[in-house]
Amino acid sequence: MKRRNFITRTSLNTLALGLGINSLANANFKQNQLKLKPSEKLASGPVAICTWEFTKANATAGALLDQGLPALDAVIKGVAVEEENIKNTTVGKGGSPDREGNVTLDACVMDHTGNCGSVMAVESITNVAALARKVMEDTPHVILVGKGAEEFAVESGFTAENLLTPETEKLWKEWLKTSDYKPVINIENHDTIGMLGLDKDGNISGACTTSGLAYKMKGRVGDSPVIGSGLFIDNTIGGAAATGMGEEVIKTVGSFLIVELMRNGMSPQEACEEAVNRIVSTNPNHTNFQVAYIAINKQGETGCYCIHPGFKMMKYSNGENNPVVAGSHLK
Ligand code: ASP
Numbered sequence: 001m002k003r004r005n006f007i008t009r010t011s012l013n014t015l016a017l018g019l020g021i022n023s024l025a026n027a028n029f030k031q032n033q034l035k036l037k038p039s040e041k042l043a044s045g046p047v048a049i050c051t052w053e054f055t056k057a058n059a060t061a062g063a064l065l066d067q068g069l070p071a072l073d074a075v076i077k078g079v080a081v082e083e084e085n086i087k088n089t090t091v092g093k094g095g096s097p098d099r100e101g102n103v104t105l106d107a108c109v110m111d112h113t114g115n116c117g118s119v120m121a122v123e124s125i126t127n128v129a130a131l132a133r134k135v136m137e138d139t140p141h142v143i144l145v146g147k148g149a150e151e152f153a154v155e156s157g158f159t160a161e162n163l164l165t166p167e168t169e170k171l172w173k174e175w176l177k178t179s180d181y182k183p184v185i186n187i188e189n190h191d192t193i194g195m196l197g198l199d200k201d202g203n204i205s206g207a208c209t210t211s212g213l214a215y216k217m218k219g220r221v222g223d224s225p226v227i228g229s230g231l232f233i234d235n236t237i238g239g240a241a242a243t244g245m246g247e248e249v250i251k252t253v254g255s256f257l258i259v260e261l262m263r264n265g266m267s268p269q270e271a272c273e274e275a276v277n278r279i280v281s282t283n284p285n286h287t288n289f290q291v292a293y294i295a296i297n298k299q300g301e302t303g304c305y306c307i308h309p310g311f312k313m314m315k316y317s318n319g320e321n322n323p324v325v326a327g328s329h330l331k
Helices: 003-009 012-019 021-035 055-066 071-083 128-138 146-155 166-176 246-251 254-263 268-282 284-288
Strands: 047-051 105-110 116-122 143-145 193-198 204-210 231-234 238-244 291-297 302-306 312-317 320-325
Touching: 047 055, 047 071, 047 238, 047 291, 047 302, 055 071, 055 193, 055 312, 055 320, 071 105, 071 128, 071 193, 071 204, 105 128, 105 231, 116 128, 116 146, 128 146, 128 204, 143 146, 193 238, 193 291, 204 231, 204 238, 231 254, 238 246, 238 254, 238 268, 246 254, 246 268, 254 268, 254 291, 268 291, 268 302, 302 312
Parallel strands: 116 143
Antiparallel strands: 047 193, 047 312, 105 116, 105 204, 193 204, 231 238, 238 291, 291 302, 312 320
16 A cells, blocks of 8 residues: 555554554543643744855745745745755755765754654755655654655655756766865855754744755765754754764764753753853764754844854844844854
């Protein structure tokens, strides 16, 4: 039976019987949802922040939040601007391929109820953040990878297309001449887009989408689609997102760490700084890679911090969309 048929024909009850533990988890999750307190009154208006200087993407999300759209809708539409921008070689269509010439995309989303979805190593779909949302909403799972994610996408109405553009193919062929694998993630390179939105109802959601490190090994997945690493939201506290060397973010579960630090009383700025400190204090090699974080709390306060100078966050609030230069561990 095709996956979609399986999903649509299976009633929730049958699913519950078949999935045992998962059904229990779902039931608990639903109960927790019911127990969620009504949102606090917003201290600020809606806020959108994103990694790097993705001006148009952040302005798109900010304007949608101002119109009253829920944060999840706004951030997915915001990051789609970069997924569809073929000039951006680090996100979506036109992203740099792995060392064998395959463009493989990773993305995840997380909403204000604590629900989340993720796709990894997707080779033929541009809007992978929207696809991650489909996984979250239309399947009993959190993560789909590779061919399974692509088949699910097509069954769900996404168009399969070739993500390798003539430009990125040319760059890859140039790279093949030396095949020198030195990941450079810094100022001159716009990387992963992680976006966090606080909507008019005071709810926070986020999306994170990337083509990962250029010329990575086939099958490599970074932090961006890993819930807790590339992105984490707890609507009672705030949210965080990461960019840079995914392996280092995963080792310290960076975004989850930031939200937990905020839970323990830190501001978004202090929490981002502490999460960067956690990496640099344990890894003497940190002078060779970049990691940058952004964060927002329930009051609409934001923060950002990175290892190397050169990282900027975009911030939309009160109808204005401005770059914020992040402080850095190395000066
Ligand atoms: N974090 C991404 C990854 O490791 C890369 C990036 O942000 O540039 O895949």
